[in-house]
Amino acid sequence: MTTxxxxxxxxxxxxxxxxxxxxxxxxxxxxxxxxxxxxxDVDTAARNTAYVLTMAxxxxxxxARGAEGPSNGAPxxxxxxxxxEDGQGGQADTSFVPTLTxxxxxxLIIRLSHERPGELHLVAVGPLTNVADAxxxxxxxxxxxxxxxxxxxxxxxPGNITPAAEANIWHxxxxxxxxxxxxxxxxxxxxxxxxxxxxxxxxxxxxxxGGEIGRYCARILDxxxxxxxxxxxxxxxxxxxxxxxxxxxxxxxATLAPVVPIEIDTTVGPNRxxxxxxxRGIHNAWPVVAGARHRAVLATEPGFTExxxxxxxxx
Amino acid sequence: MTTxxxxxxxxxxxxxxxxxxxxxxxxxxxxxxxxxxxxxDVDTAARNTAYVLTMAxxxxxxxARGAEGPSNGAPxxxxxxxxxEDGQGGQADTSFVPTLTxxxxxxLIIRLSHERPGELHLVAVGPLTNVADAxxxxxxxxxxxxxxxxxxxxxxxPGNITPAAEANIWHxxxxxxxxxxxxxxxxxxxxxxxxxxxxxxxxxxxxxxGGEIGRYCARILDxxxxxxxxxxxxxxxxxxxxxxxxxxxxxxxATLAPVVPIEIDTTVGPNRxxxxxxxRGIHNAWPVVAGARHRAVLATEPGFTExxxxxxxxx
Numbered sequence: 001m002t003t004x005x006x007x008x009x010x011x012x013x014x015x016x017x018x019x020x021x022x023x024x025x026x027x028x029x030x031x032x033x034x035x036x037x038x039x040x041d042v043d044t045a046a047r048n049t050a051y052v053l054t055m056a057x058x059x060x061x062x063x064a065r066g067a068e069g070p071s072n073g074a075p076x077x078x079x080x081x082x083x084x085e086d087g088q089g090g091q092a093d094t095s096f097v098p099t100l101t102x103x104x105x106x107x108l109i110i111r112l113s114h115e116r117p118g119e120l121h122l123v124a125v126g127p128l129t130n131v132a133d134a135x136x137x138x139x140x141x142x143x144x145x146x147x148x149x150x151x152x153x154x155x156x157x158p159g160n161i162t163p164a165a166e167a168n169i170w171h172x173x174x175x176x177x178x179x180x181x182x183x184x185x186x187x188x189x190x191x192x193x194x195x196x197x198x199x200x201x202x203x204x205x206x207x208x209x210g211g212e213i214g215r216y217c218a219r220i221l222d223x224x225x226x227x228x229x230x231x232x233x234x235x236x237x238x239x240x241x242x243x244x245x246x247x248x249x250x251x252x253x254a255t256l257a258p259v260v261p262i263e264i265d266t267t268v269g270p271n272r273x274x275x276x277x278x279x280r281g282i283h284n285a286w287p288v289v290a291g292a293r294h295r296a297v298l299a300t301e302p303g304f305t306e307x308x309x310x311x312x313x314x315x
Numbered sequence: 316m317t318t319x320x321x322x323x324x325x326x327x328x329x330x331x332x333x334x335x336x337x338x339x340x341x342x343x344x345x346x347x348x349x350x351x352x353x354x355x356d357v358d359t360a361a362r363n364t365a366y367v368l369t370m371a372x373x374x375x376x377x378x379a380r381g382a383e384g385p386s387n388g389a390p391x392x393x394x395x396x397x398x399x400e401d402g403q404g405g406q407a408d409t410s411f412v413p414t415l416t417x418x419x420x421x422x423l424i425i426r427l428s429h430e431r432p433g434e435l436h437l438v439a440v441g442p443l444t445n446v447a448d449a450x451x452x453x454x455x456x457x458x459x460x461x462x463x464x465x466x467x468x469x470x471x472x473p474g475n476i477t478p479a480a481e482a483n484i485w486h487x488x489x490x491x492x493x494x495x496x497x498x499x500x501x502x503x504x505x506x507x508x509x510x511x512x513x514x515x516x517x518x519x520x521x522x523x524x525g526g527e528i529g530r531y532c533a534r535i536l537d538x539x540x541x542x543x544x545x546x547x548x549x550x551x552x553x554x555x556x557x558x559x560x561x562x563x564x565x566x567x568x569a570t571l572a573p574v575v576p577i578e579i580d581t582t583v584g585p586n587r588x589x590x591x592x593x594x595r596g597i598h599n600a601w602p603v604v605a606g607a608r609h610r611a612v613l614a615t616e617p618g619f620t621e622x623x624x625x626x627x628x629x630x
Contacts, residue, residue: 156471156472156473157471157597158471158593158594158595158597158598159595160595163576163591163592163593163594163595164586164591195598231595231598231599232598232599233598233599233600233602261478263585265582265584265585265586266584267580267582267583267584267586268582269580269581269582269584269586270578270580270586270591271479271580271582271584271585271586271589271591274479274586276478276479276585276586277478278473278478279473279478280473280474280475280478280546282472282473283473283510283546283547283548284546284547284548285548287548
C-alpha cells in the first residue's frame with residue numbers, strides 16, 4: 001500500500017525531516033511539495049525544501065511557492081528563534097537556487113487533485129494558508145482529495161507558541177478555520193503526540209553516524225535541540241512534522257484518535273489559534289458525536305521516531 | 316489546625332455536600348455562607364443553603380444573599396438541568412423560609428475580612444460575581460483574606476458546560492478575570508481533579524444507609540447521578556464543590572498544583588470562560604514562572620470523597 005502525498009511545508013528543521021521521510025520511504029509516493037510561510041519566509045522555505053529533495057535525489061518532486069503571510073493580511077511573523085534565520089539551524093546552503101514550478105502552491109494542489117481524483121493525501125505541516133487559498137480558488141477540492149492530515153493543534157496538551165495554541169494553527173487561525181469548515185475530514189496530529197515520541201540524544205548520534213542525509217539531519221537538529229533544552233531541560237526535539245507524515249502513511253499508528261467537533265479560535269483573546277475540540281467524550285469512552293468528522297490524534301504507538309531515524313541515517 | 320472559611324455557594328447538589336462538609340468537619344470553622352446565582356437563582360441558592368445548615372444544626376452560620384446574575388448585565392442562565400429546578404434534584408423543602416443577613420454577600424465578606432484580617436479563607440464554588448463585587452467595593456480586600464480557593468476551571472481536562480469551559484467560570488468570565496487580576500493568590504480546584512475522585516454507587520449506598528443528613532444527601536444525589544450517567548455512561552457524580560473545601564482545609568491533598576499564569580477568556584469565541592493557564596512547564600518539571608501566583612490543582616490524592624461520605628453518613 002503506497003500513500004500518495006502532497007506535502008505542504010514551511011521548511012523548518014522538522015519539516016526537513018518530514019520531507020526526507022516522505023521522499024525516502026518506500027511506502028510513500030511523494031507527489032509534490034508546496035511551500036508556505038511560517039517557520040521562515042516562503043522563499044527560504046522553498047529553497048530549503050528543494051535543497052533537501054535534491055540531497056535525497058528527488059529532483060523529480062515538483063516544488064511550488066505559496067503564501068507569504070497570513071490570510072488576514074497581518075504582517076507575517078516567523079519562528080526563526082526556533083529554526084534559525086535560514087530555517088535549518090544555521091546549516092542551510094544559502095547559495096542554493098531552487099527550481100520552482102510556474103504554478104503557485106494552490107494552483108498545483110488543484111491541478112493534481114483533478115489529475116488524480118480520490119488518490120492524493122494532503123499533508124499540511126505549516127500554517128494552513130495555502131490549503132485555505134486552494135479551497136477559496138476551488139471549493140470542490142475536498143471532493144477530490146482522499147485524506148487530509150495536519151500537523152497542528154494541541155488538545156489535552158499545552159500549546160507551544162502561546163499557552164493555548166500550537167504554532168502552525170496560531171500563525172493563521174482564519175485559514176485553519178476555513179480548512180476545518182470545508183467538506184473533508186481532517187486528522188490533526190498535534191502536540192499531544194509530537195511532544196511524546198520525541199527525538200533524543202541517541203537519535204542525534206545515530207543520524208550523525210549515518211550517511212550524507214543522516215549527517216545533514218544531525219547538523220540541522222543541533223540548534224533545534226538547544227531550543228528544546230529551554231523547553232524541557234534536556235537536549236531533545238519534538239518530531240512534529242514527520243509524525244504527521246508517519247500517521248498519514250500508516251508508518252505511525254494512532255492508538256487514540258477520537259472523531260470530535262473541532263473549531264479554531266479566531267478571536268483576539270488568550271486562546272487565539274487554539275484548536276478547540278469537544279473532548280468531553282473522554283468521560284464515556286468516546287461515543288459517536290453527531291456531525292463530528294475531524295480526528296484528534298491523542299496517542300500514537302511509540303517507535304516511529306526510532307524507525308524514522310534508522311531510515312534517514314541509513315539513506 | 317482549624318481553617319476558617321467563608322463559603323460562597325450557588326446551592327446546587329454538590330454545593331449542599333460542600334456546605335455540609337464544611338459545617339460538620341471538626342477541622343473547619345464555617346464562618347459564613349454567601350450565596351450567588353449559577354446552578355440556580357440566588358434566592359433558591361440562599362434557601363437551599365440555609366436549609367442544609369439548619370439540618371446540620373448550624374443556624375449560627377450567617378447566610379447572605381448576593382448577585383442575581385453575571386457582571387456584564389446579561390440575563391442569568393441556570394444549570395437546572397443538572398441540579399433540578401429546586402437545585403436539590405427535586406428534593407428541596409420549597410416551603411422552607413431562610414433567615415438571611417441584612418448585609419449583602421459582598422458586604423458580609425468585607426466586614427468579616429475587617430473583623431478577622433489575615434484569618435479567613437474564601438472558598439468560592441459558584442460563579443465569581445460576589446467575589447468580584449466585593450473586590451469592586453473594596454479593592455483592599457486581598458490584603459485581609461488569608462487564602463482564596465475556587466472550584467472552577469479545567470486545565471488539561473475538557474470543560475463541562477462547553478467543550479472549553481467549566482460552568483462556574485463560564486457563567487461569569489468577566490468576574491473571574493477580575494478575581495484573577497486582584498492581588499491575591501488563588502488555588503483553582505477544577506475538573507482535572509473533581510472528575511477523578513468521583514462519587515460512585517457505593518458512596519450513594521453508604522449515604523442512604525446513614526443518618527438524616529446522609530439520607531438527604533443520597534436523595535439529592537439521585538437525579539444528579541442520572542445526569543452524570545449521560546456524561547460518563549454510569550451513575551456517578553463529580554464531587555466538585557466539596558473537593559474545593561477539602562483542598563482549602565487540608566482534608567484533600569493536592570499532589571500536583573503548579574503555580575502558573577492564569578487568564579480567563581472573556582471573548583465571545585469558542586473558548587469564552589476557559590480558565591487559560593500556561594502549562595508549558597509540564598515539559599520541564601514545572602519550573603518557577605516569574606510573576607505567576609495562582610495554583611492550578613492538577614492532581615489530588617484519592618480518598619477525599621470516601622472520607623467525606625463517611626463524615627456525612629455518620630453525622
